[in-house]
Amino acid sequence: MATSNHTSSVVRKSSASGGFKETIRLLGKQRSLLFMSIPVIVYVFIFNYTPLWGLTMAFQNFKPGKTFWQQEWVGLKQFERLFTDQRFLRVIRNTIVMSSMNLFIGTAVAIIFALLLNEIKHTGYKRVVQSISYLPHFLSWIIVTGLVANFLSTDDGIVNNFLLSLGIVDKPILFLGEPKLFWWVVNGAHIWKETGWNSIIYLAAISGISPELYEAAYMDGANRFQNMIYITLPGIKSTFVILMIMNLGFILNAGFEVQYLLGNGIVSDVSETIDIFVLKYGIASNNFSFATAAGMFKSVVSIIMITVANFAAGKLGEEKLF
Amino acid sequence: MAKAKDIKQNNVASNIFDIANYFFMFIVVFVMLYPFWNTIVISFNDAMDSIKGGLWFWPRKPTFFNYKTLFQTRNLIDAFWVSVSKTVIVTVLNVFCSAMAAYILSRKEFVLRNFMTKFIVATMYVNAGLIPQYFLYRSLGLINNYLVYIIPVMLGAFNVMVIRTFIHELPESLAESAKIDGAGEFRIFIQIIIPLCKPVLATIALWVAVGTWNAWFDTFIFASSKQKLSTLQYEMMKLLSSSMVQTRAVDPNLKAHGSSNIITPNSIRAAITIVASAPIIVSYPFLQKYFVQGLHLGGVKG
Known part of the structure; x- marks a missing residue:
């Protein structure tokens, strides 16, 4: 033994x-x-x-x-070409602007929705509204962009009909052919699809706030609005901070699908993202090295940003991603 | 006195807020559901009549013709079956393989556990990008091959980590006692771990099924030159881009033979939208809790 x-x-x-x-x-x-x-x-x-x-x-x-052995090696020439290419600088701008809009405006809308939904006292109604709100999250972007295109159509599209009947505009707006509006259309589609889903985590955070806090505030004469500002919002602050930091790490992933599906020749200056650039100038025109360099730039920057975000989350005493 | 008045005012304000809030949520529900309803209306309305516009809540000239055309168009029927078959196969394979990897990573005594965990988690962050991926698939003979829908998506790193977290929370004694009874690792995995993991596997299966059903990028990049491999989503994408420019143009290719009826891209697209989203929308009320459960299964740690 x-x-x-x-x-x-x-x-x-x-x-x-x-x-x-x-x-x-x-x-x-x-x-x-x-x-x-x-x-x-x-x-x-x-x-x-x-x-x-x-x-x-x-x-x-x-x-x-x-x-592999017959290929010509050119060092960093592809990257030099990349950073002197106006189109590439433009797609970086588009990528950052569109993901920032989705991140900041999208998060703000999700938090407001979570706060308002939390004020609904009837549990059945609340549950039905919540379930329906995140249904679009599970549908493909093809379906969603199809719906968006129908609704924004200049030809009997519902949004234009509505604006016309209220007299806000006197002729239909060409939503999908107007560079100034494109980012807002993408942002709107994103909000329609993801608000319900993004609000789930905030609703969970709200339900984790101790009810005693609200009771104590009520005793002190606080009204519901004050409760929202002084108890609920601080209560979800840490969730907000961690999600913000993590999503900032993914800011170059503005997506591909929605911009590709809604974009067209007229708005290409504002609609193309890095991923579309890789596809369009890589596979489609056989510029493989150039496109690989663009994709690699995106991956390297993303990895650095995610690592920094992860480090920052750890510093703030939040749970790390990896 | 002043205080009582305050409270009364507060109550009135609070009630007004409640009513406004209930109404606001009703609008939210309407905004979420109306696009589908309107699409359903268009899909059941005569195509030529739809061109006139003004369809809001109910079909004006009800017809099944759009759906009939859809289910008589060879390409669309093929695409439907490709979509269905790949969704079923990928879901089964991905759930099984991800669960097996998760089981391996959950065995604390396994020598390669640390290495394998890092090896798999790293793939969530490190990505070579589209073009190297394309050349890999080409050298493996996956381009324009049905298997490109299956083989590259048999394992999901994120799914592995979610299942592993779940296995960690199971009582360890179960696997231990089975081992003492002489069961091999694979048998423990099949007979003990899989049945215990049903809730998490259901959620993962739903995620994978929805993701596979909704995918079109793989068809677009790796299989677009072979019509037989097209999927429902990809067919929709083609219709979307053809009809985006001219919304109401009549496509002669979509005219069903032996009939004077005409179908427009808009109407056929409405019908495909409904067919493509039906599996999700119909199963949604029943499976809703599994759809979101994963979020609460929560913390994925490396």
Whole structure:
């Protein structure tokens, strides 16, 4: 008995010190787990790690017909080209503006919606409203942009009909063909689709606030509006801060779908994002190296921003993402 | 006295606020649902009549013709079955593989556990981008191949981490006692872990199913030159871009043969919109709690 205890403690010690032989021996003992993990490792390696090798294209003048060894290496020339290209600087601007609008305006609307929904006392009504509010989140952007295009149509679109009948405008507005309005249309579509979903987490945070706080405030003569400002809003502050920081890390991911689907030649100056740029100037015109460089720029900046955001969240004493 | 008056005023204000708030929420519901209702109306209304406009709440010339055309158009029927089959296959495979990976990562004694966790979590943040991905798929022969819908999406890193968190909360003694009884790891996974994980697996299955059903980008990039591989969403996308410019143009290709009836892109699109969103909208009231449950399963930690 005593000896077996002794050996097992020795085993643990040597495995902790990272003995290679010991690891192999343990792996032999855990071979059924090993057999299960091999396909997973191979799969993830092939589909997530081997494409990283393709990033070498950003430093070449890649021609599809040649082998890797025949490619011409050009160093940072593709990146130089990228940053002197007006179109690229424009898509960076578009990406940042549209994701910032979605982040800030979208969050503000979601919080207001959560605050108002929280004031509904009838639980059944509240639940029905909430469920319906996040239904659009589960529909594809194709469906949503289809609905948006129908509704904003100059030809009997409901929004234009409504504006005309109220006399706000005297001729239909070409919502999808007006560069000045495009960002607002994207933002509006985003708000329609995601407000309900984004408000879920704030409603959960609100329901976590102690009811005693409200009772105490009521005793002191606070009205509902004051309760909202002085108790509910501070109560969801930490949720707000952490979500803001995390989403700032993803700011270059303005998406692709909605801009691609709603965009057209007239508004392309304001509608194209980095992802559309990669697609349009990469795959469509065989400029593979140039587009890879653009995609790589986006990935590298995103990783840096996410790491910083994660660090900031940790500093603020919030739960880290990784 | 002053205070009582204050409270009374407060109550009046509070009541007005309540009424306004209830009304506001009603408008929210209307804004969320009306676009669908209007689309349903258009999809059931005669296409030529719809061109006249002014359709609000009820079809003026009710007809099933739009749907009939939809289900008689070869391309659309094919696309429908591609969408259905890939959704079913991907959901089953992704849930199974993600659960298996999660089980491996949850075995605390496993030597490769730390390495594998980092190996999988890193994929959520590191991404080579579209073009390297395209060349990989090409060298694997996945371009214009049905398998491009299946193989690249068999495992989701985020799903793995959500399931793993759930397994961690299960009592460890269950797996332990099965082990003492001589069950192998794979059997423990199949017979004990999977049944216990049903709630989280249901949520993941819904996420994956919705995501796969809604996907069009994969068709667009990797399979667009093969009509047989088109999906319902992709067919919709093509109609959307063709009709965005000229909303009411009549497309001669969509004229059903042997009939004088005419169909417009707008009407057929309304019908496809309803068919493409029906599975989600119809199942939504019943599965709603699983749709959002994942948010509460919550904290994914690396």
